Amino acid sequence: MNEGAPDLSAWSLVAGFLLLAVPIAFSVAFRLGLVKETIVAAIRMVLQLAFAGVYLTWLFKWDHPALNFGWLCVMMTVAALTTVQKSQLNLRQILLPVVVSTFVATIGVVLYFNCFIVRLENLMAARYLVVIGGMVLGNSLSGNIVALTQYYESLRDHEGRYLFRLGNGATTFEALRPFICEATTRALKPTLAGMATIGIVSLPGMMTGQMLGGSSPVVAIKYQIAIMVAILATVTLGVGLALWLSSRRAFSRYGILRREIFTD
Amino acid sequence: MLEEFSLLIREGEKVVLRGSSGSGKSSLLKLLLGFVEPDQGEVRYRGEKMSPEVAREVRRSVAYVSQAVDWEPGNVDETIREFFSIGATGEVPSASSIREVLERLRLSPEVLDQRIQDLSGGERHRIGVAIGLLLERPVFLLDEPTAALDASLKEAVADRFLNRDDWTVIAAAHDPVWFEEREVTIIDLDS
Secondary structure, three states, rough: OOOOOOOOHHHHHHHHOOOHHHHHHHHHOOOOOOHHEEEEEHHHHHHHHHHHHHHHHHHHHHHHHHHHHHHHHHHHHHHHHHHHHHEEOHHHHHHHHHHHHHHHHHHHHHHHHHHOOOOOOOOOHHOOOHHHHHHHHHHHHHHHHHHHHHHHHHHHHHHHHHHHHHHHOOOOOHHHHHHHHHHHHHHHHHHHHHHHHEEOOOOHHHHHHHHHOOOOHHHHHHHHHHHHHHHHHHHHHHHHHHHHHHHHHOOOOOOOHHHEEEEO | OOOOOOOOOOOOOOOEEEOOOOOOOOHHHHHHHHHOOOOOOOOEEEEOOOHHHHHHHHHHHHEEEOOOOOOOOOEHHHHHHHHHHOOOOOOOOHHHHHHHHHHHOOOOOHHHOOOOOOOOOHHHHHHHHHHHHOOOOEEEEEEOOOOOOOOOHHHHHHHHHHHHOOOOOEOOOHHHOOOOOOOOEEOOOOO
């Protein structure tokens, strides 16, 4: 099982793109208004993946620890920026806590993965640091967006619930606890659902990619198990830190939610 | 909203803040709890100027009954008990004292097994009043405590809060049951 997947010719890619006809036809038939969005998304995907192809080729070629780590930092910063923007929160107020939480969760779990699971001599090897980092980061991004949106929207909508607890002697953390629990649960559910159905409902990208690349299914499955747990750990750690650190900025000294953290 | 306003409340005093909607009754309670900071002037509690530390002390020593508590969905009994698991609220009251307070508020004990979101607005409000009474704090901050209650029950709730000499009560209320024929200090915010 050492043969890699056969290369795809330009005609193969064109054949692949022909499948776009299905969502486009569906959008036209039902007037969903998604034709433009579908085409733009497809173009963005091609450009972004082409860019990824270029940088990954060079990163793998040079494989310099500082460069690899620097690139992971760029990825994490973009992820943090996207998280704050998609959560409709004020960039100036909330970016730093989200950057810190993303960096700590991603770097912590990826280094643990490389050191104790794969047992690499070079923890900064591009093939692991950037690739595994990218995988956990993508999931962490989704989790953080869900958690931050749910947390702050819920606090804004149910402020009376929070103030009732606060006004009767609860500490800020005690009054926030139900909101933290709800936001964390919502953020973790997709990952937990993915873990619960993996192998039956879905064959994840990492596993299929490894098998297409020539790895045996047993090796691919072992990696998949490890990466799923790593993703769950990153999302939990990232969400927990993002909620905690952002709360320190989002509330006044009196424990009152600052309205200026919202962009809308 | 409040200009040239000064008020000194002594221990055991019963103060009723009266005024039309938007006159600042609820805002005054929020000032006392540190939920809003005054643009000018100051709030003092036991002689100490309001600060985050003083606000925490105030919140630990008052029972705050807000106008319309936005309850988290859940069982009534668990909601009450969970409330007492948060810090500084004291021990969880016994089942008999919870039932006694509920009965005083004309809520049947069966309500404990129901979901709070299934109760009527008036019943949900009375659960908030019940928690306030169960807290047994020396100071009560009440925001429209008899809203959504029928006439006889309004009287009973007002009696319960105003007849204890050792309780300090500050109530934002436009309902006459809180100030007619009662020995209370009335602060008319409209004037």
